[in-house]
Amino acid sequence: MYKYDSRINIFPEEVLLHEFLHSLERTSTEYGYQIPALHDYEKYGYKNEPLIGEKKWYTDYMNKKINGNEGLPEEVYKLKPAKNYNFRVSNPITNVFVEPSNILEEIQELCRTVIRNVKSMFEEPTTSSN
Amino acid sequence: MKGKCGISEFRRDNEVRCSEHDSYEIIQNDFNDAMFYKTISTKENTPYKVTCMVKTEGVEPQESNNAIGAQIATNNSTERSVAISGTTDWQKIEFIFNSKNRKEVNVGFRLGGNAGFCKGKAWFSDFTIEEGVPETNSNWKFACFIFTSTDVTINDKKINLSATSKDIEDINNTINRFTKTCRVLSNGKMSAECQTYTKDTPITSLSYDKQFGYYVAPEDVENQIKEEINNNNFDHIFIITKLGDEAHPDDIEVNDWIGLRSHGLLWYRLFKHQASKRAKKLCV
Numbered sequence: 001m002y003k004y005d006s007r008i009n010i011f012p013e014e015v016l017l018h019e020f021l022h023s024l025e026r027t028s029t030e031y032g033y034q035i036p037a038l039h040d041y042e043k044y045g046y047k048n049e050p051l052i053g054e055k056k057w058y059t060d061y062m063n064k065k066i067n068g069n070e071g072l073p074e075e076v077y078k079l080k081p082a083k084n085y086n087f088r089v090s091n092p093i094t095n096v097f098v099e100p101s102n103i104l105e106e107i108q109e110l111c112r113t114v115i116r117n118v119k120s121m122f123e124e125p126t127t128s129s130n
Numbered sequence: 131m132k133g134k135c136g137i138s139e140f141r142r143d144n145e146v147r148c149s150e151h152d153s154y155e156i157i158q159n160d161f162n163d164a165m166f167y168k169t170i171s172t173k174e175n176t177p178y179k180v181t182c183m184v185k186t187e188g189v190e191p192q193e194s195n196n197a198i199g200a201q202i203a204t205n206n207s208t209e210r211s212v213a214i215s216g217t218t219d220w221q222k223i224e225f226i227f228n229s230k231n232r233k234e235v236n237v238g239f240r241l242g243g244n245a246g247f248c249k250g251k252a253w254f255s256d257f258t259i260e261e262g263v264p265e266t267n268s269n270w271k272f273a274c275f276i277f278t279s280t281d282v283t284i285n286d287k288k289i290n291l292s293a294t295s296k297d298i299e300d301i302n303n304t305i306n307r308f309t310k311t312c313r314v315l316s317n318g319k320m321s322a323e324c325q326t327y328t329k330d331t332p333i334t335s336l337s338y339d340k341q342f343g344y345y346v347a348p349e350d351v352e353n354q355i356k357e358e359i360n361n362n363n364f365d366h367i368f369i370i371t372k373l374g375d376e377a378h379p380d381d382i383e384v385n386d387w388i389g390l391r392s393h394g395l396l397w398y399r400l401f402k403h404q405a406s407k408r409a410k411k412l413c414v
Contacts, residue, residue, distance in 0.1 A: 012300075013308035017315070020366060030230050031175075055315070062316045077268035077320040082177030082228040085363035086262035090179070096170050097257035116169055 014053045021058065021072075028076045036061070036070055138164035138241070146253050148183040148220045153255035156200075156241040161192040161249050163242025167205055170237055170259065172229035177262035180211075180237050181224040182254050189215040189241070189250035194335075196349035197245035200252035201225075205236045208244045212352075215248065220255075228264070245349070268320040270312070273327065273364040274305050275355050277371040281332035282382070284344070289381050290332075291372040301370055302326060327358055333371050336382070344382045346371055 018038070025038045036044060044066050046057040057066075064071035100106040139157040147153050156164055172178065184200050191198035199213035202225035211225035229235060239254040276298060280291040293301075305324050312322035331354055337347035346369050359367070373382045 012304045013311050016304065016308040016368060017311055019368075020312070023366065027230075032231055059315045062319070074319055077270075077316065078266055079175065079230075080265055080270070080365045082179075082226045082262065082264075083363050083365070084179075084226065084360075086177035086226075086264060087179050087260060088263075090260040090262045092258065092260045093170075096168060096259050113169075 010051050011053045011055055014055070014058075017058060018054075021061065024072050024076050027079050028072055031076070031079065033073050033076070035072060036066055137162045140164075140166055143253060146185065148185070148253075148255040151255055153183075153185075153253040154239065155251060155253045156239075157251050158241055158249045161247035163240070163247050165203065165205060165238035165240035165242070167236040167238030169234055172232055172235050173261070174229055174231050174233065175264055176229045177226060177264055178229060178235075179224055179226045179260050179262060181222055181256075181258045182239060183220045183256045184214055184218075184223050184239075185220045185253040185255075186214050186216060186218045187251040188217055189248055189252060191215055191243075191248040192246050195243075195245045196352050197347075198243040198248050199241070200254070201240050201243060203238050203240045203243070205238050210240075210243065213243055214252070215250075226262075270320060270322045270365045271363060272309075272322055272324040272366045272368060273355075273358060273362065274301075274324050274368045274370060275327050275329055275351070275358075276301055277329045277331075277333045277351070277354075277369070279330070279332040280336075280372050280382075281334050282336055284336075284382055287381060291375055293372050297372070298328065305368075325358075325362065325364070327355070329354060344373065 021038055025035065028035050038061065041048070041054050041057040044057075046054065046060075048054050049056075060066045061071045064073065100109050137158060137160045139155075141155040141157065142152050143155045144152045146155065154166065156166070158164065170178075180202050182202060186200050189199050197210070197213055199215035200223075201211045201213040202223060203210040204227060209225075209227050211223045214221070214223065225237075227235070237259070239257075241250070241252045242248050276293070278293045278298065280289070282289055305326055309322045309324050312320055333346060333350060333354075335350045336344045337350060338344050351369055355367075355369075374380065
């Protein structure tokens with residue numbers, strides 16, 4: 001259980017930062033970056049200190065300075081979740097939810113599906129997002 | 131089109147329609163979770179919006195949970211749209227996701243959900259998909275919802291918890307500090323702006339996990355915050371609520387604090403502090 005004494009703690013925003021960094025950690029992993037786990041501060045020689053908690057760890061984590069060059073990639077700060085704002089200007093894709101209009105197209109669609117399913121049987125599962 | 135998968139039946143319906151197109155029906159006479167999906171090619175790190183019209187009849191989740199019902203989802207993930215239950219007329223639902231590093235995504239139309247099973251009927255029609263433009267800036271917009279009271283029943287025990295004005299002042303100060311800390315600690319790589327909402331309607335349901343104990347899931351607060359979410363473009367959401375006080379220090383089992391993520395926006399239960407004689411009690 002996380003504890004702090006508000007009379008002496010000077011880093012109360014740590015909990016908000018920690019959770020937000022988990023988000024960036026996860027995004028980095030989903031995009032294929034190899035980064036230290038956010039909870040592994042002790043493995044890298046950092047400590048949870050009385051007044052400032054894990055601030056030094058977070059600082060190096062956010063600036064990719066763990067062991068000199070490990071941590072969050074700078075690109076991750078621009079990798080935000082999708083939202084309506086992203087569709088102020090958008091491109092409708094019209095050839096996706098289209099039903100086959102004749103038997104030939106149905107057969108083509110069926111073949112594509114079969115090939116895709118067979119391929120997926122032999123492929124590594126991709127990281128799924130949450 | 132017609133098929134069965136266990137206790138779910140799939141049909142193309144030319145009688146129940148929203149428009150000139152046939153609709154696609156999923157029928158579940160018993161509790162189940164089923165989806166039909168289309169594989170779409172995607173560009174990496176690109177936002178996509180999928181919409182459809184949906185109609186439901188007698189959709190009943192097996193347990194009370196807003197995440198169960200007729201919805202748009204991707205398979206093998208928890209990404210989803212809102213979930214529709216009950217008996218409803220045709221309405222439009224939308225689902226937004228980022229392709230991340232995926233070159234293909236299976237976009238599905240589902241009756242059920244990751245959170246559980248349901249029964250009933252759902253019709254889906256008029257499908258659209260559009261490709262958006264990703265943001266390229268590093269200024270993050272946070273929404274912080276402070277729920278001033280928690281009013282739940284745990285193990286048949288009613289628990290009412292209220293944040294004091296000092297609690298709320300502390301939380302607001304912490305949020306302000308967080309905003310500055312993001313910029314400072316990242317050496318300017320990112321910036322943060324926080325919009326804080328104080329909610330006087332109580333949280334009346336919590337979710338439970340054996341590992342972490344009780345927590346606030348998106349479904350527990352979705353209805354109470356959706357207006358603010360829909361009218362703004364937040365990148366990240368904090369949910370702050372009281373889960374204990376001197377009178378109820380352990381009534382709500384909280385084993386750890388966890389972050390949750392829901393369709394691209396992150397939700398968090400913050401941790402519960404234990405009181406000590408010298409420490410101020412701040413249960414969030």
